[in-house]
Amino acid sequence: MKNFKELDLIEPLQRAIAAADYHTPTEIQARSIPELLQGKDLLGCAQTGTGKTASFALPVLQMLDEDLPEYPVVRALVLCPTRELAIQVADSFRGYGKYLDLHGVTIYGGVSDKPQIKELKEGVDWIVATPGRLLDLMGQGYVDLSEVEFLVLDEADRMLDMGFIRDIEKILAVLPKKRQNLLFSATIPDSIAKLSRDLLHKPVRIDVSPETPTVERIDQSVYFVAKRDKKRLLLDLVRSEEVGCGIIFTRTKHGANRLTKRLNKAGIESMAIHGNKSQGARQRALGALKDGKIRLLVGTDVAARGIDVDDVTHVFNYDLPNEPEVYVHRIGRTGRGGRGGTAIAFCDSEERGQLNDIEKLIGESIDVIDDHDYPDEGAKASSSNQNNGNSNSGNKNGNSRNRSRNRNRNRNRGRNKSRGSNNSQPKQNNGRQRSRSN
Numbered sequence: 001m002k003n004f005k006e007l008d009l010i011e012p013l014q015r016a017i018a019a020a021d022y023h024t025p026t027e028i029q030a031r032s033i034p035e036l037l038q039g040k041d042l043l044g045c046a047q048t049g050t051g052k053t054a055s056f057a058l059p060v061l062q063m064l065d066e067d068l069p070e071y072p073v074v075r076a077l078v079l080c081p082t083r084e085l086a087i088q089v090a091d092s093f094r095g096y097g098k099y100l101d102l103h104g105v106t107i108y109g110g111v112s113d114k115p116q117i118k119e120l121k122e123g124v125d126w127i128v129a130t131p132g133r134l135l136d137l138m139g140q141g142y143v144d145l146s147e148v149e150f151l152v153l154d155e156a157d158r159m160l161d162m163g164f165i166r167d168i169e170k171i172l173a174v175l176p177k178k179r180q181n182l183l184f185s186a187t188i189p190d191s192i193a194k195l196s197r198d199l200l201h202k203p204v205r206i207d208v209s210p211e212t213p214t215v216e217r218i219d220q221s222v223y224f225v226a227k228r229d230k231k232r233l234l235l236d237l238v239r240s241e242e243v244g245c246g247i248i249f250t251r252t253k254h255g256a257n258r259l260t261k262r263l264n265k266a267g268i269e270s271m272a273i274h275g276n277k278s279q280g281a282r283q284r285a286l287g288a289l290k291d292g293k294i295r296l297l298v299g300t301d302v303a304a305r306g307i308d309v310d311d312v313t314h315v316f317n318y319d320l321p322n323e324p325e326v327y328v329h330r331i332g333r334t335g336r337g338g339r340g341g342t343a344i345a346f347c348d349s350e351e352r353g354q355l356n357d358i359e360k361l362i363g364e365s366i367d368v369i370d371d372h373d374y375p376d377e378g379a380k381a382s383s384s385n386q387n388n389g390n391s392n393s394g395n396k397n398g399n400s401r402n403r404s405r406n407r408n409r410n411r412n413r414g415r416n417k418s419r420g421s422n423n424s425q426p427k428q429n430n431g432r433q434r435s436r437s438n
């Protein structure tokens with residue numbers, strides 16, 4: 001598919017897409033948007049970096065806009081595993097929906113609930129939430145989900161990994177039975193397969209193979225280096241490589257702090273992001289990277305993995321992760337939206353096993369860079385990696401698919417439009433009357 005015009009999206013969304021400077025739909029967008037606009041359930045096997053957020057945000061916004069009640073009422077609910085992801089997804093809803101008369105709120109813990117309650121009282125059409133705080137506000141009577149038509153579970157595998165299944169079940173229990181369900185997951189282990197069987201009705205399954213799209217457009221390399229020399233090598237690389245905007249992954253929070261200090265001492269602006277930092281500090285660090293105030297973010301996986309900052313030029317695996325999938329997630333912070341990116345890994349003699357596992361998973365050897373001041377023969381000697389050729393290839397994003405304009409949405413559109421009199425919304429004032437309603 002060559003451009004967004006071929007998708008059956010309304011003009012205000014097309015305008016927002018143009019304002020975001022998107023030209024070509026990504027594979028998951030081209031494949032899922034037509035299906036979702038027909039009201040189908042969807043199982044999307046895709047990780048961040050594939051454009052999956054727009055693949056559900058655009059059709060959900062369009063369908064919300066098709067049938068505006070006089071007062072906003074929660075009709076779309078997106079559940080996310082982390083507040084960082086919730087904020088990013090909600091930002092996308094706001095960005096793509098900026099020419100529509102729709103309102104939403106982002107609900108997550110670790111911050112005061114007052115602004116969130118205020119938004120809920122004014123009335124919202126969509127909620128993007130992490131499960132814990134949502135249940136908390138539901139318990140206090142601030143959230144009415146009885147009119148939800150669209151449910152999205154984003155990064156469902158991570159939600160289950162983080163132990164959210166009970167919370168999700170509690171939320172599902174109060175939703176109307178008839179609704180359109182979307183489940184996105186980077187991987188489909190048995191637990192997700194079961195959840196999708198329980199939740200989805202005749203879903204369309206779309207697989208955007210989890211590793212390949214990201215890996216292929218990222219220039220990956222590995223340096224064999226002793227643990228004690230990693231800092232110095234990093235400084236050399238950051239000084240010599242054209243690192244415009246980078247994320248460095250460390251194993252520990254202390255490691256991230258120490259490295260940040262060292263970088264700043266060397267005059268390289270950087271900030272740390274990890275679980276010990278307050279929500280405010282994390283947001284500030286993220287904002288500083290987005291605004292170009294710092295060049296490098298140093299973080300652990302929990303905080304840094306879901307980061308969605310365009311134009312990240314470099315990802316450094318300062319320490320290799322134990323799980324090879326995590327490596328793929330990490331390097332997916334660069335090469336976003338079809339752009340290229342550089343991923344540099346450091347491997348010391350104790351990390352050889354991890355490197356082997358990563359190469360097995362991605363199905364290729366990572367280029368070894370020997371030409372540096374701190375080669376570690378010990379790490380290299382135990383290496384089976386003999387490949388010095390450049391395996392980086394272009395992005396194969398070309399995708400064409402027959403589009404169906406037949407809008408046959410068998411969803412329940414019946415709803416009570418006089419929101420003000422709905423006594424199932426105990427603490428919602430719905431003070432937000434819409435100027436336009438259908």
Ligand code: AMP
Nearest residue numbers: 022024025026048049050051052053337
């Ligand atoms: P996601 O996989 O949803 O996290 O999106 C990855 C990144 O790609 C985000 O930074 C989006 O802004 C960007 N993006 C999404 N769709 C497109 C597109 N069609 N063209 C260019 N960039 C895009």
